[in-house]
């Protein structure tokens with residue numbers, strides 16, 4: 001006797017762990033993604049571009065930009081709600097979630113945590129509305145996993161700063177109004193609030209990507225960019241500044257990747273129920289069911305982990321190495337789920353008619369950015385042994 | 392301006408709806424409950440009116456405990472307060488009893504405008520707004536695709552097959568709205584967080600001053616004797632196109648008296 005199928009996360013009764021408010025916030029984002037993102041995102045992906053300005057305004061109206069920050073026009077939700085929003089956005093597309101993460105958790109967070117009152121008043125309300133877009137420049141062509149070696153520098157010239165160098169792989173770089181740029185100074189690494197219309201600043205779009213195609217990625221070039229004395233973020237010195245921002249974004253990714261995985265798994269289950277080979281649905285074969293069961297377990301365990309990290313974060317107890325547990329596990333498992341689902345869709349699995357290969361390709365970027373799989377492994381290894389093994 | 396909006400919790404539009412075998416009433420537990428779609432338009436219209444002219448929006452819902460979520464949804468969109476009529480005695484109420492309870496809850500609170508959706512998606516009777524208006528002795532401006540408030544004059548465009556009728560009445564009035572009227576907003580995150588701090592009064596049948604025997608399933612004027620599941624769809628007729636496919640389809644349609 002067959003029974004009505006249940007979705008993987010329903011099987012885990014995940015909703016039972018959420019408050020009514022968290023579910024309401026999630027539902028609003030889910031609905032937005034269904035109506036505004038899913039119908040169009042495959043075309044954006046194919047075209048290799050997104051209507052980023054328009055989307056930023058729509059996200060501003062929705063309230064997701066910097067949603068977990070307090071004041072300055074931000075909603076001030078809890079961390080779990082922010083995670084759930086990231087998950088729904090990434091169920092649409094990792095590139096779309098990236099736009100929001102970079103804006104809220106990297107650029108706005110940097111200003112919110114380390115900026116002066118003037119920085120906050122000038123940028124945060126407009127960024128929350130999506131009227132101003134931000135980007136975050138840490139990575140350089142020669143310094144990815146090891147940003148401490150960065151070459152971009154800011155030197156004093158009278159009261160001013162002169163910023164020189166370049167940054168690579170910068171999400172939102174070509175459309176940003178403001179860039180948070182990390183540079184070497186005489187006092188170590190400092191962050192700078194750089195309006196992108198400052199003379200000497202330029203951004204070049206990176207083409208030929210096969211991943212995160214519904215996202216804009218850029219190289220930033222600083223050719224003697226003259227900044228006033230107060231362009232520096234006063235609240236932090238050293239690598240811990242950018243790392244604190246990355247922790248915010250990585251937390252969102254621990255949830256976000258599960259959204260992509262969920263979308264793949266749900267697509268594959270419904271596909272397998274419809275698709276018949278050898279006179280019965282491929283969902284009726286034990287090998288297919290084993291795949292579904294295994295993937296559901298990983299998805300559900302990842303979700304429980306993400307929620308646990310979220311509750312810790314809301315109690316201000318979350319440690320960076322715990323964020324690494326979430327980023328490492330959930331990006332890795334989401335990618336594995338996407339690949340398995342890709343196979344279940346057979347030939348249809350390689351087209352943009354279904355979301356699966358798009359998620360799969362996107363997750364390759366997510367696996368790499370915000371700390372590669374290996375970097376998070378080393379963080380966890382150090383936490384367990386006390387021995388840093390990075391170099 | 393003081394506006395009431397009557398909102399109903401209904402099973403999710405996409406969910407399979409079932410009647411309960413014990414008493415032939417809708418199984419409201421088996422599907423997720425949502426704010427009746429047209430009522431969202433009514434809430435939106437109320438919010439737009441007070442955003443333009445100032446005032447207060449109170450949402451009123453009759454339904455079991457979990458209809459509280461529906462009230463909260465309307466509050467998160469921006470309504471100011473809620474009234475929840477909740478009482479086991481109301482289970483199985485028909486439109487007559489529902490309208491009596493709503494009328495009692497609305498009465499004497501000084502509402503200038505009482506907004507409704509024009510139809511629920513579960514029972515779809517489209518009668519509650521008119522019944523409430525009759526009980527309160529208020530003019531009914533139903534099926535509005537546009538609402539204007541000018542001092543104490545309320546003007547609507549009533550949707551019609553040929554276009555619309557313009558009608559007006561003096562406040563207080565009952566208005567029911569159709570889908571064409573606006574595009575409801577998403578609740579904002581701030582709205583969602585503020586909603587749980589907004590006041591919601593709960594009222595029982597006794598609070599309303601109604602006799603329990605006049606409401607609920609036993610008091611309903613009509614009863615469901617039996618119900619049956621819809622028969623499964625019969626397999627369609629497949630016509631293979633051997634060059635004369637068009638003629639065969641035309642023959643089929645004329646046999647069925649479609650053409």
Ligand SMILES: Cc1cc2nc3c(=O)[nH]c(=O)nc-3n(C[C@H](O)[C@H](O)[C@H](O)COP(=O)(O)OP(=O)(O)OC[C@H]3O[C@@H](n4cnc5c(N)ncnc54)[C@H](O)[C@@H]3O)c2cc1C
Nearest residue numbers: 136137138139144145169170171212365369370372374390
């Ligand atoms: C689409 C996209 C968007 C991005 N957006 C941004 C952005 O907005 N802002 C920003 O600053 N950056 C951004 N990045 C950059 C991203 O964070 C880096 O790509 C990432 O940190 C890895 O750096 P890398 O590419 O230089 O790889 P590398 O550091 O060269 O790593 C290559 C490989 O070597 C491994 N490896 C390195 N060191 C060790 C070691 N000690 N032990 C073992 N293995 C090691 C790595 O794990 C990896 O597998 C983005 C990247 C992509 C792809």
Ligand SMILES: Cc1cc2nc3c(=O)[nH]c(=O)nc-3n(C[C@H](O)[C@H](O)[C@H](O)COP(=O)(O)OP(=O)(O)OC[C@H]3O[C@@H](n4cnc5c(N)ncnc54)[C@H](O)[C@@H]3O)c2cc1C
Nearest residue numbers: 397398453485486489507508510511514515516517518519
């Ligand atoms: C399948 C089914 C069949 C039914 N058949 C009958 C029947 O034949 N005869 C009968 O008398 N009753 C019937 N009922 C009961 C009916 O659902 C209730 O009386 C209901 O509260 C009002 O009817 P409606 O949903 O059709 O409202 P409608 O008149 O379609 O609703 C119009 C508007 O009235 C408001 N409204 C309606 N209900 C409420 C509420 N509970 N709280 C706040 N506002 C509300 C909303 O603004 C709504 O948009 C039936 C119910 C079901 C589920």
